[in-house]
Amino acid sequence: MCHFYFSWPTSCTHRTIGRQGRIVIPSSLRQQLAIKPGSQLLAWLENGRLIMEAKEQLW
Incomplete structure (x- = not known):
């Protein structure tokens, strides 16, 4: 379950960091x-x- 202090426009998911520090x-x-x-x-x-x-969204 996700708890935010503001409205979040997309669905919330829990992610686990892998052994090599990667997030899917x-x-x-x-x-x-x-x-x-x-x-x-x-x-x-x-x-x-x-x-x-x-990066494309920032430049």
């Missing part, structure tokens, strides 16, 4: 964000949260 992004979210193999994501911390955005 569910296909439904990849489709909504047009993330394909080879897409570059930028990641940063903001107020204790991991934020990731497709």
Whole structure:
């Protein structure tokens, strides 16, 4: 169950970090964000949260 202090527009899923530190992004979210193999994501911390955005969306 997801608990947010704001309205979240997409479905919430729980992810487990693999032994090599990888996180799998569910296909439904990849489709909504047009993330394909080879897409570059930028990641940063903001107020204790991991934020990731497709590089193409920022430039």
